[in-house]
Amino acid sequence: MNEVLSTNHSSSLSTMVVSLEGEQLYTFEYAASMTETSITVVQVYVELGVIEPNGIMLHSREITRIAQIQRLRQDLGLNLVGAAIVLDMAQELAQLRARLKAHQSQPTI
Amino acid sequence: MNTATDFKDYYSVLGVSKTATPEEIKRAYRKIARKHHPDLNPGDEEAEAKFKDLNEANEVLSDPEKREKYDRFGQHWNQPNYTQAPSPRETNAGNTGNGFDQYGDFDSFINDLLGRSQRRASSDGFRSQAPAPDTEAAIALTFSEAFHGVQKRLQLDTDTINVRIPAGATTGSRIRLKGKGRPSPFSQERGDLYLTIELLPHSFFHFVGDRFVCNVPIRPDEAVLGAEINVPTPDGSVTMKVPKGLQTGQSLRLRGKGWTLPKGGRGDLFAKLQIVTPQDLNVIEQECYEKIQAKTSFNPRIHLEEIKL
Numbered sequence: 001m002n003e004v005l006s007t008n009h010s011s012s013l014s015t016m017v018v019s020l021e022g023e024q025l026y027t028f029e030y031a032a033s034m035t036e037t038s039i040t041v042v043q044v045y046v047e048l049g050v051i052e053p054n055g056i057m058l059h060s061r062e063i064t065r066i067a068q069i070q071r072l073r074q075d076l077g078l079n080l081v082g083a084a085i086v087l088d089m090a091q092e093l094a095q096l097r098a099r100l101k102a103h104q105s106q107p108t109i
Numbered sequence: 110m111n112t113a114t115d116f117k118d119y120y121s122v123l124g125v126s127k128t129a130t131p132e133e134i135k136r137a138y139r140k141i142a143r144k145h146h147p148d149l150n151p152g153d154e155e156a157e158a159k160f161k162d163l164n165e166a167n168e169v170l171s172d173p174e175k176r177e178k179y180d181r182f183g184q185h186w187n188q189p190n191y192t193q194a195p196s197p198r199e200t201n202a203g204n205t206g207n208g209f210d211q212y213g214d215f216d217s218f219i220n221d222l223l224g225r226s227q228r229r230a231s232s233d234g235f236r237s238q239a240p241a242p243d244t245e246a247a248i249a250l251t252f253s254e255a256f257h258g259v260q261k262r263l264q265l266d267t268d269t270i271n272v273r274i275p276a277g278a279t280t281g282s283r284i285r286l287k288g289k290g291r292p293s294p295f296s297q298e299r300g301d302l303y304l305t306i307e308l309l310p311h312s313f314f315h316f317v318g319d320r321f322v323c324n325v326p327i328r329p330d331e332a333v334l335g336a337e338i339n340v341p342t343p344d345g346s347v348t349m350k351v352p353k354g355l356q357t358g359q360s361l362r363l364r365g366k367g368w369t370l371p372k373g374g375r376g377d378l379f380a381k382l383q384i385v386t387p388q389d390l391n392v393i394e395q396e397c398y399e400k401i402q403a404k405t406s407f408n409p410r411i412h413l414e415e416i417k418l
Contacts, residue, residue: 034238060240064300067239068148075142090149094245095305102247102307
């Protein structure tokens with residue numbers, strides 16, 4: 001999980017980095033521009049463990065998470081760790097609700 | 110007058126009075142946003158709509174200039190001849206006029222006020238280019254479907270998604286469907302769909318943790334003397350050797366007769382044996398059990414004799 005695993009050189013200058021599972025990974029710089037933050041902010045997020053890097057790169061899921069945390073901070077006035085905890089709980093809740101629904105929508109056993 | 114129904118009362122959206130202070134507005138916004146925030150209510154369209162209205166209300170009422178315009182507009186909107194109504198603030202009345210008649214409806218007034226272009230008003234302006242969050246869903250499978258693998262149709266809101274579930278899924282297995290999640294309320298892009306597998310109970314097989322288990326009844330004589338018995342497995346019945354002296358509750362392992370493994374191959378099946386006593390004895394059985402009882406030297410309670418409190 002900890003290294004960047006393979007590098008594909010496409011035609012010219014651009015380099016695409018993918019994880020072991022073949023998923024595209026992104027630089028902190030790219031994540032910062034997508035989320036309208038800064039590299040420093042992304043680094044702080046990594047240091048505090050609210051997002052998980054893949055080596056020195058990020059999966060798109062983590063970029064989503066940065067944006068979500070930013071929204072929760074801005075909209076609800078949560079702090080960084082609070083926003084991260086709330087997101088984890090919301091995900092768990094969504095998962096449990098989906099599982100409950102799957103059981104309830106089953107007419108027979 | 111029919112357009113008057115388009116008017117949105119932002120004060121009631123926030124649940125504050127018309128004289129609310131900026132602090133009160135901020136508090137009210139945060140309190141309601143906690144409940145309806147889309148990042149905390151993924152896939153909840155009602156919450157999403159409420160959050161949108163809430164944000165709009167907050168955007169207008171938290172800005173003194175916009176709030177004042179909104180107050181004037183709202184006042185006039187409710188009057189039959191609103192174009193002629195006097196402005197509450199004399200100073201502003203001179204240069205701007207009321208000018209509200211230039212708006213066909215409330216939405217165009219608000220879009221103008223918030224500096225949004227006409228038709229892009231539906232998506233919330235803020236917000237980044239970040240990829241959409243993932244969506245959680247679950248599906249219940251029978252043991253047979255999960256064991257063999259199955260093609261399923263999944264209903265997610267209005268979309269029907271075909272999904273192939275590979276053999277060997279168990280309760281809690283997760284399947285990722287790339288780009289099949291709900292569109293994000295912020296970017297309208299789709300994230301991934303994560304499907305959690307649930308297994309419906311089976312009458313004979315079940316899981317204890319990772320162990321694939323079944324309960325098999327045996328007779329007292331089979332437990333004492335050992336026997337060969339037939340046990341159901343996912344592929345049908347197999348013969349299993351029961352060693353002599355078997356205790357009730359002991360499990361025997363049937364190698365390679367269990368669940369399909371994710372990496373291929375098969376796990377083991379654990380047959381948990383339960384001694385059951387016959388209820389209707391024939392003459393010979395009766396005689397034999399009596400004989401055993403009369404002659405046995407086995408006392409399973411010998412170590413209980415000294416026990417007391």
